[in-house]
Amino acid sequence: MLKRLLALFLVVPLVELFLLFLIAHYLGWGWTIGITLVSSLLGAYLAKISGKQWWETVKREWASEGFPVHRLGEGALLLISMAFMITPGPLTGIIGLLFMIPKVRLGAARLIARWVSNRFLERLWR
Secondary structure, three states: OHHHHHHHHHHHHHHHHHHHHHHHHHHOHHHHHHHHHHHHHHHHHHHHHHHHHHHHHHHHHHHHHOOOHHHHHHHHHHHHHHHHHHOOOHHHHHHHHHHHOHHHHHHHHHHHHHHHHHHHHHHHOO
């Protein structure tokens, strides 16, 4: 697990730097910095809107059905996508933008919930 995290924290910044240099090569540094700043500001705005929509959904479901546990994974992915959108860089921006789309976020949350429950059951029944 530690090796995977270390690889992730080494590979992602290197890919981000490579992509930034590649974009700067074709567009110039001024445009690259401008695009990076605008995408971070747009990401913050989209994160605010998506966060409000998610919270309204949670409150509505809570009032009618009880606490919506199934929305917790979606909320966690929303927080991660918010951090990715605000982080400057093309790779994290694209990943963050993908998870801002509600259907993608919901599908990913279901996959992660299934994976976590399978891992839990594997360890429980060993």
